[in-house]
Amino acid sequence: MNPKGHTAIVTGGGSGLGEATARALAAAGASVAIFDLGLDAAEKVASDIGGIALKCDVADAISVETALAQTIEQLASPRILVNCAGIAIASKTLGRDGPHPLDAFRKVVEVNLIGTFNTIRLVADRMASLDPLDGGERGVIVNTASIAAYDGQIGQAAYASSKGGVVGMTLPIAREFAKLGIRVMTIAPGIFSTAMLRGLPQEAQDSLGASVPFPSRLGDPSEYAALALHIVGNQMLNGEVIRLDGALRMAPR
Numbered sequence: 001m002n003p004k005g006h007t008a009i010v011t012g013g014g015s016g017l018g019e020a021t022a023r024a025l026a027a028a029g030a031s032v033a034i035f036d037l038g039l040d041a042a043e044k045v046a047s048d049i050g051g052i053a054l055k056c057d058v059a060d061a062i063s064v065e066t067a068l069a070q071t072i073e074q075l076a077s078p079r080i081l082v083n084c085a086g087i088a089i090a091s092k093t094l095g096r097d098g099p100h101p102l103d104a105f106r107k108v109v110e111v112n113l114i115g116t117f118n119t120i121r122l123v124a125d126r127m128a129s130l131d132p133l134d135g136g137e138r139g140v141i142v143n144t145a146s147i148a149a150y151d152g153q154i155g156q157a158a159y160a161s162s163k164g165g166v167v168g169m170t171l172p173i174a175r176e177f178a179k180l181g182i183r184v185m186t187i188a189p190g191i192f193s194t195a196m197l198r199g200l201p202q203e204a205q206d207s208l209g210a211s212v213p214f215p216s217r218l219g220d221p222s223e224y225a226a227l228a229l230h231i232v233g234n235q236m237l238n239g240e241v242i243r244l245d246g247a248l249r250m251a252p253r
Contacts, residue, residue, distance in 0.1 A: 001079065001137055001232055004029030008080035009071060011058050011119055014041035016194035017144065018084030020221035021228050023049055028229060030080060033071040035064070035119075037085075058085045058115030064122050077130055081123045082142045082228055086112045086162075090155040105158040112162035116143050120173065120184070128180045138181040140232050143170065145188040147243055151250045163188070167241050174239030183238040185231045190245025192219040212246040219244065 008025045012018035013034035019041075026032045026049035035056035036042035042053035052074050056067040071078060089108055093100045120141055127139030145166040152160025166186055174184035191197065191208050197218060198205070209217040227244055231237050 001133060001140055001235070002029075003080060003229070003232055006079040007031045007033065007071065007075045007077065008082065009033045009035060009068075009078045009119070009123060010082045010084060011035045011056070011115075012083075012085030014038045014045055014053070016084070017189065017192065017221050017224045018082070019045050020225035021082050021084060022046075022051065024222070024225035024229050025080065025082075025232075026051060031075045033067070033075060033078070035067050035085070058083075058119050059110040061118060061122070064118055068122055068126065072126065077126045078123055079127060079130065079133075079139045080142075080232055081119060081127075081139070082144075083116045083119055084144050085115055086144060088156075088159045091158065092155050093157050100157065108158040109162045109165070112159070113165040116166050117169065124177060124180075124182055127182050132181050135235055136181040137183070137235060139183070141173075141177075141182065141184045142228050142231050143184070143186040145186050145241060147188050147190050147245045147248060147250060149188060150243075153250055154253050170241055171239045178238070183231075183235070185237055185239070186241040187224060187227055187231075188241050188243045188245070189224055190219060190243070190248045192221060192224065194221065211251075212248045215246055217246075219246070 003025050008030040010018050010022040013022040014036040022032045032051035034042040034046050034053045039055045046053035054067040057063040091100050130138050132138050143166050146163040148156050148160040149163040149167045170186040
């Protein structure tokens with residue numbers, strides 16, 4: 001699908017991977033709606049790209065329904081959805097202060113896994129009612145997992161399991177949506193230069209980058225955005241998870 005002239009939704013588009021993707025989609029001619037809890041950051045990006053920013057909690061059904069309705073009213077029904085909203089915590093299952101807090105585990109799963117599924121089900125419902133484009137395509141959905149889904153480190157039980165769930169639902173949903181002409185893909189990034197990592201000391205950032213076989217550096221959000229854009233444009237990509245990690249396989253710690 002050529003993004004030009006179509007509406008795209010990017011969750012978590014106010015920063016990091018989502019921001020880079022929102023900018024790339026807009027540069028390709030899409031009208032972009034940014035769903036983000038951080039409305040100030042989202043509004044700045046939206047202003048830069050001529051899109052709209054909507055405060056949205058992806059894990060809440062009513063919040064997504066409201067933002068989706070506003071998107072349709074202000075732009076048009078979306079044909080592209082890129083799910084970048086997510087959170088991460090570090091906590092051992094059995095730590096010095098006792099067992100992993102259950103509420104913290106639940107929160108990560110709610111945002112990363114349930115939030116992704118929530119936006120998929122609601123946005124796909126709108127996509128399914130659209131007229132098909134060339135080749136019978138009605139929409140494209142790109143989700144964000146992580147290489148932690150495959151080789152999560154100690155302290156990443158919540159994050160790794162939430163992203164493992166995103167990986168696990170990619171194929172069954174793609175199979176289900178095939179008859180509708182809606183493709184479903186997932187990107188599993190490695191270590192990227194997002195706000196969270198840029199807050200670390202430079203020495204720590206350099207050390208993390210050096211752990212990547214090649215290129216031995218942190219990934220740039222624009223590289224994630226470039227892959228997301230390629231997925232949108234390549235109709236044969238469907239039901240697959242693509243690792244974007246420079247051949248990194250994370251150590252236990």
